[in-house]
Amino acid sequence: MGTGRSDRSTTRLAIVALIGVVVYMGFSMYAAGTARRVEFAALYRAHILITVILLAVCAGAAAYLAGMRQARRLSTFSDEYKKAFEQIAVRISTSGMSSQEKKEASADILDILSLAQNDGRSVKEMLGDDPDAFAEKVVAAYAGDPGPAFTLLTSFQFLAAGLAVVHCAIYLFAGRSEGSIFSVGIGNLTILFIMLASLVQPVLVRTVRHSATRTNAGNLLVTPLVLMVAFPAVVGAVYIGVSRLLRTWFPSAAWARMVLDGETNLISSPLALIFLALALVGAHVLKRRLRRITTVA
Amino acid sequence: MPDTSQILKGLLEGCILSTVASEETYGYEICRQLAAQGFKGVSEGTVYPILIRLQRKGLLETTKRDSPLGPQRKYYHLTGKGADALRDFVTEWKTVRDVVERSVEGVSSNGNRTF
Numbered sequence: 232m233g234t235g236r237s238d239r240s241t242t243r244l245a246i247v248a249l250i251g252v253v254v255y256m257g258f259s260m261y262a263a264g265t266a267r268r269v270e271f272a273a274l275y276r277a278h279i280l281i282t283v284i285l286l287a288v289c290a291g292a293a294a295y296l297a298g299m300r301q302a303r304r305l306s307t308f309s310d311e312y313k314k315a316f317e318q319i320a321v322r323i324s325t326s327g328m329s330s331q332e333k334k335e336a337s338a339d340i341l342d343i344l345s346l347a348q349n350d351g352r353s354v355k356e357m358l359g360d361d362p363d364a365f366a367e368k369v370v371a372a373y374a375g376d377p378g379p380a381f382t383l384l385t386s387f388q389f390l391a392a393g394l395a396v397v398h399c400a401i402y403l404f405a406g407r408s409e410g411s412i413f414s415v416g417i418g419n420l421t422i423l424f425i426m427l428a429s430l431v432q433p434v435l436v437r438t439v440r441h442s443a444t445r446t447n448a449g450n451l452l453v454t455p456l457v458l459m460v461a462f463p464a465v466v467g468a469v470y471i472g473v474s475r476l477l478r479t480w481f482p483s484a485a486w487a488r489m490v491l492d493g494e495t496n497l498i499s500s501p502l503a504l505i506f507l508a509l510a511l512v513g514a515h516v517l518k519r520r521l522r523r524i525t526t527v528a
Numbered sequence: 529m530p531d532t533s534q535i536l537k538g539l540l541e542g543c544i545l546s547t548v549a550s551e552e553t554y555g556y557e558i559c560r561q562l563a564a565q566g567f568k569g570v571s572e573g574t575v576y577p578i579l580i581r582l583q584r585k586g587l588l589e590t591t592k593r594d595s596p597l598g599p600q601r602k603y604y605h606l607t608g609k610g611a612d613a614l615r616d617f618v619t620e621w622k623t624v625r626d627v628v629e630r631s632v633e634g635v636s637s638n639g640n641r642t643f
Contacts, residue, residue, distance in 0.1 A: 335602075336580075339555065342601055343572050346556045358573035365573040372580035 252285050304341055312344050315354045315362040322366035327381045327521070328373045336369055381521050383430065384514045390426065391510045419493045424470050435462065540570060541578055542617035545606065548588060549614055552605040555579055579604060587613050 305313050319340055323333050347357045358365040474491060481487035540562075547553070547561050559575050582588045587610035595601035606614065 338600070339576065339602060342554075342595060343556050343576065347572065357571055359571065365577075368573070368577040369580065372577040372584070 248289060249286075252282055252289065255282055304345070308344065308348060311354050312348050315358065316340065316344055318362045319366040319369070322363060323370065326370040326373075327518075328370065332373050336373065340369070381518055384518050384521075386430065388511055388514045391507050391514070393425075419490050420470070420474060423490070424466060428466055431462075539621070540567070540574070541582065542614065542621065543567070544575065544578060544582065545587060545610055545614040545617065548604050549606045549611065552591070552603050554601050554603050558604070582610070586610075 305316065308316065320337055323336055326333070328336065344354075344357070347354075354362065477487045477491055543562060543565070544558060547558050547565075553561070555576055556572065558579070559570070559572050562570055562575065579588065583590060583604070586607055588604045589607050590602045590604055592600040593603055
């Protein structure tokens with residue numbers, strides 16, 4: 232009975248810690264951006280680095296604790312139940328459901344499976360021949376399957392949110408006063424590759440989802456790991472290859488120089504932030520519309 | 529024995545509303561009660577997605593409570609809209625039942641009509 236309460240306490244503690252770290256980071260960023268003396272600026276930059284490390288440690292600890300909780304619950308499951316739950320969990324996590332819905336559905340299914348196992352029932356008796364079909368029904372009941380357009384919009388939101396963070400940094404460091412301590416510039420080619428990578432995301436999500444099907448359940452761990460290692464490596468290799476080829480084949484072409492050496496003009500102004508915020512909201516509205524269309528009545 | 533599962537599945541939403549109307553309860557227990565009422569072929573795999581749909585339609589609401597097995601458990605109860613839907617279901621069911629009874633009246637178990 233205490234697990235639910237301790238989960239909530241951990242969540243509350245994590246939120247308070249996160250707010251503390253973000254406020255401290257914001258203060259450090261502001262102080263670094265407005266520092267008049269270089270040595271103070273260096274000190275504040277060290278603070279920012281510390282907060283980034285703290286955030287990474289917090290995120291790692293939260294992921295570890297969540298994994299531990301899940302592992303503790305799953306440790307009471309037989310192999311049959313564990314396999315069924317993992318299959319369902321992958322389908323749900325790669326669906327168009329909101330993060331809250333995913334959490335809720337996973338907790339419900341864990342509870343149902345725990346009770347059924349305690350009653351000595353088989354997975355087949357509970358969910359029929361195919362846990363995937365059950366997962367599909369759950370996804371359809373929550374959100375339908377909005378398809379690649381939905382995943383693409385999510386990628387776009389991540390991209391816009393990332394650019395908004397960069398803009399905030401530019402606005403704080405470069406836009407506030409002259410002689411800023413930071414020089415900010417993102418190459419056009421880099422921006423291009425980030426956009427291409429976000430366009431590939433729907434394919435990656437489909438691949439991970441496919442890896443969880445019954446016929447190749449052994450790939451459940453391998454495929455995501457290969458994607459995590461192989462995908463960035465391939466993107467990096469193509470990035471280097473493209474830049475070298477452009478330099479070799481078009482050494483003096485203006486457009487090639489623009490792509491290779493030009494920097495995307497990230498205007499450090501509140502207007503750009505408003506534009507990005509509108510883009511985020513627009514994507515959110517489109518996603519809701521897609522979900523409404525695809526939800527099973 | 530005839531396969532009544534398809535007919536019963538069609539009526540499941542109304543019967544789930546009826547089960548929840550009698551007391552606030554959780555998904556697994558709803559399945560147990562339905563099985564006890566005669567829904568033999570209906571498993572959690574069928575009932576859980578229906579519960580989600582009923583909740584999304586605003587016919588059911590949930591309250592979370594601690595469970596002995598660890599994570600919090602969702603308890604379902606009927607909303608005002610759900611009570612209206614249940615009333616409509618009962619009225620429609622009675623109409624359908626009367627129509628079907630009149631239609632099959634006099635048909636014996638071997639399929640022949642007796643006059």
